[in-house]
Structures are given as C-alpha cells and as structure tokens.
Amino acid sequence: MLAYIIKRLLFAIPILLGVNFITFALFFGVNTPDNMARAQLGAKQTTPEMIAAWKADRGYDKPLFYNQNAQGMNHVVDTLFVQESAKLFQFDFGRSDSGRQISADIQERMWPSLAIALPTFVIGLFTNIAVALLLVLFRASLLDRAAMVAAVILMSISGLFYIIAAQVLFGKMLHWVPISGYESGWSMWKFIILPVFIGVLAGVGSGVRWYRSIFLEEIHKDYVRSARAKGLSEIQVLFKHLLKNGMLPILTGVVVVIPTLFMGSLIMESFFGIPGLGSYTIDAIQSQDFSIVKAMVFLGSVLYIVGLILTDIAYSWFDPRVRLR
Amino acid sequence: MSLVFLWTDLLIWILFGAVVFGLHSIKKSKQARKQWREIFESPIAMASAVILSVYVLIGLTDSIHLKFNQENRWAPAGYENQVLSPLDLSLWHLVKNQERTYSAPFASHEYSRSILYDENGQVQQVYRPLKFAAVHLENPDNRQVLWQDLIKKSGIALLAAFLLTLVVFVFHGYFRVRAYVKRDIRVKPKRLPWNWGYLTLFLLLAVMSILYYLSHFYHVLGTDKVGEDVFYQAMKSIRTGVVIGTLTTLVMLPLALFLGISAGYFKGWIDDVIQYLYTTLNSIPGVLLIAAAVLVMQSWIAQHPADFGSSEQRADLRLLFLVFILGMTSWTGLCRLLRAETLKISQLEYIQSAKAFGMGGMHLIYKHILPNLLHLVLIAVVLDFSGLVLAEAVLSYVGVGVDPTTYSWGNMINQARLEMAREPMVWWSLLSAFIFMFILVLAANLFADRVQWVLNPRNS
C-alpha cells in the first residue's frame, strides 16, 4: 500500500509540471514580465530602471525557459520557469499584488470554505443515495416517473437562480437567516445553513439521476437474482447487496472531489459573503491578481491528484478484487 | 447594404451546414433513420425538439449581420453605419424606444421617483411617465383599461400565432402527403406524435407573438437601469447561449475523437501520452483554467487594442475565445469515454476479422470503430449543450464570461443582481433571463434524455 502511494506520488510530479507549464505559458508567454511591471507600476512615467528593479525584486529578470548565460545544468535551472515551479512545489506561493502572504491567506480562508463545502458534500451524498435507492425500490412506478421529471427540472434551473431565489425568500422576505456574512464558532450555523441547503438542492437532480441509473444497472445482475432466490426481501437486497456494489462506480466520481472541498465554491461564497477560498479566488480573478490565480491553480491540481490517489485507496477498500500494487 | 461576417457567424453557419449534411446522411442509412424515428416517437422529445429549433432559428436570424450605408432605404432611421441582424431589425422599435431608467413590465411610469422642479421652482418627487410605453392609452393608470387593452391585443396576436402554425402545418403537410404516397406499404412504422409538435409550436408562437405584438405598446418585460428593454435583451441573449452551446462542440469534438480513438486503438506510448495530457488538463479546476485564460486574453486585448477592429468585432472575438477555451477544457471527459470504448471494441471479433482481411490503421478505424462510437458522441454533445448554456451564466457572473457589451443571460443576471438590495426589488431582468434560459436548458435536457435512452444499446 505504502509503495503504491509513493509510486502514485511520483507519477504526480510530471502532471504537476505539466500544470505549471500551462499556467506559466499562459501568464508569462502572453504577458511578459515587462508588461506586468508596467501594469503594476502604473502607466505614468515608468522608466526602464524602475521596470528592471521591479523585475529583479520578484526574480522576474531571468529568461523564461533557457538561460544562455549560465553554465551546465543552469542553462535550464536558472530560468524563470524552473525557479517559479520550484517555489510552487515547496508550497511557497509568494505575495499577492496587495502584498499579503498568499500561503497565510490560504491557511486562514480554507476553514470557512470547508465549513460550507463539507456539510454540503456529506448531506448531498446521503440525500442523493437515499432518494435514488427509494426510487429503485419503487422503480417504474408513478413515484419514480414523477421524481425523474422533477429531477430534470431541478437540473435545468441555473445554480444562480437557486441562490438568488433562496436569498430573497429566506433572507429578505421571511428573515429566517441573514442574507450573507460569516462568523466563526458556533454561531456560524445560521450563516452556513442556507448555502448548504442550496448546495444540496442544486445537486440533487443530477445526483439522483446518476445514482439511480447506477443502481438500476446493478439490479439486473445475476447476484441480485441469487440474493432474491435466497429469500431476502427487496429492502434487504437493496441495502445489503445492491448498495455495496453500486458504491463502486459512485466512489469513482465522488472521492476525487473530497480534497477539492477545501477550494470552496466560487459563486456560493461570493453571494453569501463567506471569507473562504472561493471568494478569495473570485476576488483575485476580478482584480486580475495573477499570483493568487496561479497559486489556486496549483493547489487545485495537487488536491485533484490527492483525490485520484484517495479514489484508488477507497476502491481497494470497497472492492476485494482490486489490490494496489 | 453589405454583409458583415463575424467569426462566430461564420462558424455557426458552417456548423449548420454540417448538421444539414449529417441529417442528409442519416436519411441514407436505414439504421440511423430508424433510431431517429424512435427518438421522435416520444411526445416529450418532439416538443423539446420544436422548442430547441425555435431557439436555434432565432439564434440563426441573429447570426446574419448587415451593414447599412447612409442612403439605404432599408436602414432604420438614426442608426446608419451600424451592423445589425435581421433580429435587430424586427425588434427595431425596442432599440429605438429607450427609456431613462428602470420600469416594471407593462408599467406606464418609471419604477422610482425622480426629483423634478415644477414651474414654480418647487422640488417634487414624482414617478415620471414612460416615454414609449402605454402612450396610446388615455388613462393607463386604470387597471381595467389596461387589462382590456392587453386582452384585446393578445387576441390579435393569438390569431396571428394560429395562422402561423397553420402555415407551417400546411407546408409540412405537403411533404408528409408526398412521403405518404411514396411510402413502402410493406412496413407500417409507428406514427410520430406530430400533434404534440404542433401544440408546442402553437404555444410557443402564441407566447412569442403576444410578447412581440405587445412590445410595440409596452415594455413587456420591463426596462433595465439605463432604460433598455429587457425583452430585447433576453431575445438577443439567445444567440449567445446557442453559440456557446453548439460551437464549443465544434472545438471539443475533433480533439476528443482523435485523441480518444488513438489512445484506445494504438495503446502503448501513444496511450500514455494522451492519458497524461487529459489527466493534466483535468487536474486544473475548470473555472480557474478558464479564468486564467480569459484574464490573459483580456490583458492581451488591452495591450493590443489596434488588432481588434470595432467593438462588435472585439466582443465577438471574445465570445469566440470563450468558446475555444471552453472546448479546450471540456474534451477530456468524452476523450476518456471514447478511449475506454475503443479499447473494448478493438477486442471484439469483428475487428479481428477485419485485420484478417489485412485492414488496418485509419481505414479500420473509419469503417469499424468510428460508427460504433457515434452514439456516445451524440449523447455527449446533447448532454453538454445544456451544461454549457448554464456555465455561461456562472462565468459571466465570475467576470470571465462573454464581453460585458455582449447580450447574454449571464450578463443580464450579473447586472440585475446588483439591484437585489433595492426595496422593492427589481426582479424582472433576473426572472426573464432565468426563464429564457430555463426553457432552453429544460428542452435540451429532456431531448438529451430521450436520445440517451434510445441510443443506449441496453434499452433495445
């Protein structure tokens, strides 16, 4: 198992290098350090010296991929790409345009994000699976058909509508919860309850449809027939035999997102004024702060890869046929 | 008067041509024809298809751009040298009749009071009457008068909608009769639910024509902050939604097909490289990749303003770029699916048989693998469509969507959201955008559902 994890982590290096290359090419290839300096220092009277100083200050004065003036390995190593990548691999994200430490910001803002994303994920998963199982139990009945129509309708409504409608209804008209804001500690519940509810509601349509189709596929398999031939009731068949097998394909899609829960939800956090990583990202995008966007891209990829590894581990737990090597 | 080709116009017409060509080849294959018939045997699919075609048709009429010279007699007064589409021309009264600020649907006065000095120099807070709405009524404040007028005018529009449906019915009937005469009497296919199609068409046309006719006398869906008609905005947004939903496919499909099949068929190092490619792309959170690319593009445009011509062209290029980047980020899912299916198919015995005939490479892929993947491609394309339309709204909200000057549901929501705190709320922009979007997405989802059901080999 440990050998497997180490192997997978080694495989992650070329992927992260690829991610770095893409972001690097996007930011520096199109937007040269000179342009960045000019944009940062303001258009008025920027002298070449000022630009050079700005670049030197940030280490942007090196060539992009190949350093002609260097010796040996330094041809490649003493370049902007390698230096920037090396920093990212140490999770040293540098400073944002406003001068704050990005790493510190991320550590601080991660928790509010998690406070919303984790309950949404857990409650959503349970709701979806429970409803899907219920529909499979009553398959091809009126309830099943009505629920499927409802699911398509729920799926077709924009996520933004859920947020706005819920804010207006529960926040503005009924005054049940504050429209937006956040507090840490126990009093946070009144701020997170609405986003969590919306998150679950917005995902329930597609989730139920997906899980239902997975379970329906399982229900025609031979082992289900043997389970029935044993004299198990339909509910026992569903919960004991079907659920465990149906979890395998569900795991593939679900486990991979668990680590990325840290990243929070962009629109949810920004609408509800949650000081998490989602709103952090969106602010960065809107103020065009490249350093933060770059950091978030890297962080997102790392978490995704962790998610892939977790998926494999979860698989080897749930499926005895899979052994990690 | 001359035709102006924007990039997205060109591409959308190319796509339209490709679809027409595709339909033609479906007609030739008995198997494909049967499958499509089966799709349309469902009344819901028929109704959804009608709704989708109406949306696409509106999008297409908005994808022909004309430039008017000064002396052209077709040119609407006051907007010479503008690039306009047939849709603009037919909604010209709405472009022209711009109010000062917010007004509610069917209102005769502005939504908020404004300060006015009367002839005595006294400050007064009054609801100013609208310049172009309900001016034909003598007493627009009387609810009864207003309702009577609405009902009367709706009646006329309803009649027009009925006649229009009748025209379609007769026109289509001609072809149906011709096909009936030439039919193969040995086979008795199931009747298609045309009546559902006509019913949907009639309902849709009824709503459209009521809105359209009334829009000459009222702001049917209200006006926005700068007094622009919301109905006009919502109609113009259709093209953006359709372009993003369909053109992205054009970018994504070739990539997914080429890479997915190559990986699954050639295996070995080619497979490794392609898997590396899509794992890497997949590992970057989608919104962030799009955001990063759009930010870079924005600063590129800002630095090279000279390269991008008029503001329409710039907005269009931005739309095109968005489509491109959406395509680049969305091919991975289908690619993985196609790779797995190709791996499975290439184990099958008919592939071995073809190899025993000495067939290999592209020829074998084209003849034996591609046709057996097309149902997956089709399902993916219809499923993606609705997702992309919804994504546009979110991206525009984040600020990395279409150009702020481009009409889109996302932009409408984004602008209206700032007024949420107002008491009482300005709700009509939001609701119009959501409803226009919802109908399109719902129709697409329902249609996708049916396509998936019919093409899934397990259900036959």
Add this chain to the structure above:
Amino acid sequence: MSKHHPVLSLSQLSIRIGEDDLVKKITFDMYPGEIFALVGESGSGKSLTSLAVMRLLAEGLTIDPDSGIRLADIDLMAQSERQMQTIRGKRVAMIFQEPMTSLNPVIKVGEQVAEVLRLHLGLKSKQAKAKVVELFNEVGIPDAAERYNWYPHQLSGGQKQRVMIAMALACEPQLLIADEPTTALDVTIQAQVLNLLKQLRDERGLAILFITHDMGVVYDIADTVAVMRKGELVELAHKELFFERPRHSYTKQLLKDSIPQVRQRVLQQKQALLELDDLQVHFPVRKGIFQRKVADLKAVDGVTLEIAKGETLALVGESGSGKSTIGQAILRLVNTKNGQIRWLDQKKGWVDLGSLKERDMRPYRKQIQVIFQDPFSALNPRMTVLEIIREGMVTLQVGSQDPVEQEARVDKLLLQVGLFPEHKERYPHEFSGGQRQRIGIARALAVEPDLIICDEPTSALDVSVRAQVLKLLDELQQKYGLSYLFITHDLSIVPTIAHKVAVMQQGKIVESGTVEEVIGRPQHPYTRQLLDSAPSLVKQRIL
C-alpha cells in the same frame, strides 16, 4: 413425507408477456429423490418455468392465474410476496448457470452462505459460521474454514458453483432447482459437479429440477426427462425409455444432433498445406513502477502441427490452453516469439508467414480466413450483411471489383450458406445466432480461402443449429477442398468433423494423431482424463 406425494406439482402453467404465451400449459409432477431434467433449446421456456416456481419472474412477465404450482402441501400461487420470502432459500433453492456472476463480488463467500442460515434458521453468527464450514466440507471445498473468508474472485469456477450449491442446501430444502449449472464449466469440472449433485441427492433424498440443453448431461444424471419446445412440453418419460424410444419427432432429431456421428474420414491424397514448427507465442507479464517485463506467459510453447489440403485438424483443449492463440498466430494477429509458420505457396513454395511484413502478408490473407465463436461480436452491428460480406472482396481485391457483380456474388454466397439474397440489406441484430454464424462463414468464403481457422464456431449454438452449421462446413469442404483448423473444447464433435486431432494443455500439444488413434487409444493421461469426463452418452458412441 411419502414417496408418492409429489414435491413439486405443476398444472397448466402458463407464462405470458403481454398477450404472448411464452410457456403454454405445462403440467408435470416431481417426487422426492428424483432428478427431473427439463430439456430444451434456448427460448424454449425452460428457465422461465423454473423462475416461475420461485416466483421470481422478471418484471413484465406474468403467470396465468389459472396455473397451479404446488410445493408439497403449499400452493405457491396463493402465497404473498412476504410468504414467498420464507419459502425461497428454505424450501426451494436455486443455483444458476453463471457461478462467476451469481455470487456477490464484494461479500465474502462464507458470509453469503451464512446469510441464508441467519435469515431462515435464525442462527447466531458463530453457529452459522460453523454450519457454513460444515457445508463447505460437504460440497467438497478444500480448507473450508479458510475459504470462508475468501471473495468470489479468489475461487475457481467449479468452486464458486460449489459455494452456490452449499448456499442452496444450507436450509435443507425439499427442492433444488439447477438452471444449467455446468454449462459455463470445463468438462472435467462439469463431471465433478454432476457427481456432487447426484451424491447429495442420494444422501439427502433431495428432488432436483435440472434444467439443461445438453443431452449428454441428461443421460448421466436424470431419472425423468421432459422436453420443452417453444413453450410446450413435447415429451415426458423415464430416462431409459426416453433414450431408447423417443416418441416425438423433435426429440428424435434433438437426440440425433447431440450424439456425435462417427464418420470414417480418409483423405484420398495428402498434400501438406500448412506446417507449424516449434511455434512459440509469449505474452509479457509486466509489474512494478515502470511496468518492467518480469516474466513471459507462454501461451503457446513449442507447437508442431501439420494440416494437409482438404483436411480438418481438430485442436482440442480446455480454456486457457492456448489453442485460440495458435489460430491468431497463423493469422498474424499476434506476434510469434519463435518457430515457423510455413505455408505452401503454389508459385514460391514454402513461405514462413511468421517472418513476413504486413504488406507481404497480404497475398496470403485471402488464402487463410477465420470464423469466430461469438456470433454476436463477430459482425459489426453498424454494417449491412452486404457490406460485411463484400468487405474482404474489396479490401483484398478478390474477384471483380464492379459493385454490381460483387452484389451478385454476395447473393450466391448467401444462398450457399443457406440464407437468402434478400437478407443482404439487413443488419446483424435481425438474425439468430446460427444465421449470424452462416454470415460469418460467407464472409470468410468471399475471398476464396484455402484454409479456414474455425475458432469454436459452434460452442455458442444450440445442438440442432450446431449440427446444421457443422453440416454446412462439411459440404463446403467437399465442394472446395477447404482445410479447417477446428479449435474446440468439445471432444464430442471431433469424430463428426475431423480427420486428425491434437490435444493441447498449457501451451503444449500432449497428443496428436488420427481421430481413431487419439480417441480410441488415448496415450496421454490428460487425454484420458478429458475422455473420462465426457458424458457417457458421448463416450458410448465414440469409443
């Protein structure tokens, strides 16, 4: 319970889907200790009948309310679903055809058996576990206590079927329904499972409703035989009577088709066409981080063979013996590691196919063709029959390249394989398994080959269809002097079709020679084991 009261009694059982009757008024009784064989080809309704007894028919299928199903003193038709749950697994149990898929893959096998005991007998987990180990011992699972914690994928096919049997017997039911329990197993395993079932019947006085299509199995195991055809019961008799004097014409034909016809096949003149010399095919086994090759799987390990013109060589072996790989190697679908595949070219003399480039291989592709086992995956579902048959003519430039003339040839080929020209516009899914196999044969014939590699072409077919396809292959051989390399796991058809036999085990040929030599006087222990496991009905005829 007395011997004279039936365990299971069906009267006028009808099963329908919509308006169509799939099973029509079946009536029979089964008594304790009886093995009752319900025989029929696919689609005859035999499996539906058994599922109806369990009241486990798929959604959409209904039992006619006038039907009677009695289990000893219980009227099964009158039971509610809840009551049926106390009967299933306790008083009637069932085992299925596919032991691979019939066990839940993610639950330990012991646990799956213990579940029944806890459910019906209310045993505590510890008692249940002890009972399961006992049962495992009884059905012949070695190291029962350890196997309890194994998962299905860790067991072999035969062992899985034993687990299924243990599960079925756990609550000592009166009736065991066995739905083709040995069809998916190799012959040697099949014989063991059949013996186990017989032994259990003797020890427990169990009644077994045995559903099968295989007359050989029926002969070995049944006391009473019932034959179903298209939902109707056409014949019901004691075994001895049934095999001696079948009454119904369908039954007579069925028996004739399932028992091998021994034919002396002698070639007039022998001219070698293909020679394999020390052929080796290895597949790499990769392991570790960098997928390094750590070992070779020796699929074919030094095989030497010879096929003459107009001759049929039967290559017999169990699954995984490497027999199909030989066919693929001859067709150059896999690369050879060592050895030669020598082919007699009329102009150039002997050519080693194994060393040719794909381009140089092309002329020989029209001389060597192949037909496959699975009639469902052998034809591209998106092509019409015309396109399928014409493919080889176009790709290999055989015969006229004029589309009209090609179409005429396709018509002729279709007639030749027993189909009709109007079939050519249809798609594969519109045909039955046997018809598809005929299309596959026409596709191979279209390029006028000298040798056809037949990779288990009849193992997925019903016996009567199998007989027809074999007859067709034989006629084509007489007419065109074709040679066949006939790959099969089924010894019983060898005397019908082959001149020579080669028996394969683990990549090697263990014995070869003429049919009379190998089947009549087997030398190698493996050959003898294969022959011993064959149903005695077959053995009687071919020995």
